Amino acid sequence: MYNYVTDKQLIRSMRSCCGDMMQDLCHTLKEESDIGAEVTLVGSGARNLILQNANEPIDLDYNLKIVRSDDWDCKYIKECVRKAFNIVLRKHGWRDCEDSKSSLTTKKYYIPGSKTLFSIDVCIVCEDEDGNLYRLIHKKTGLIINPYLTYPLKIKGEVPIK
Numbered sequence: 796m797y798n799y800v801t802d803k804q805l806i807r808s809m810r811s812c813c814g815d816m817m818q819d820l821c822h823t824l825k826e827e828s829d830i831g832a833e834v835t836l837v838g839s840g841a842r843n844l845i846l847q848n849a850n851e852p853i854d855l856d857y858n859l860k861i862v863r864s865d866d867w868d869c870k871y872i873k874e875c876v877r878k879a880f881n882i883v884l885r886k887h888g889w890r891d892c893e894d895s896k897s898s899l900t901t902k903k904y905y906i907p908g909s910k911t912l913f914s915i916d917v918c919i920v921c922e923d924e925d926g927n928l929y930r931l932i933h934k935k936t937g938l939i940i941n942p943y944l945t946y947p948l949k950i951k952g953e954v955p956i957k
């Protein structure tokens with residue numbers, strides 16, 4: 796059964812910890828790969844409506860919007876972000892992230908003094924000239940041709956048709 800997380804101190808601590816790492820990710824990405832990015836907390840964490848199923852872990856979802864890059868190859872960007880994220884995670888004492896289909900995901904961790912596990916999901920997105928967001932998807936097909944593609948990201952009920 797899902798319940799809202801009402802422990803405001805836990806939420807504040809999670810958001811602070813994750814926010815610091817996300818800002819560090821943007822800085823590291825610029826320093827290591829000269830890629831400009833902005834990070835935004837999205838989903839239930841952004842709306843202070845975090846749900847938890849019994850004692851299951853919580854995740855905070857972030858969009859990492861790529862705003863500047865000399866090379867817009869999706870595979871290149873994904874690898875640069877993954878490497879920069881791992882640098883940041885190690886700096887904070889965390890293990891390397893996992894590469895899932897549409898996000899980079901951390902292992903689950905405890906906030907000191909809490910019994911609640913949480914993780915971070917980072918989705919890589921870019922914006923077109925009309926303000927539509929697209930997310931980078933890693934299609935793990937076993938083929939090497941081009942498994943990195945961008946797909947429209949549903950924003951405010953609208954999906955751009957291209």
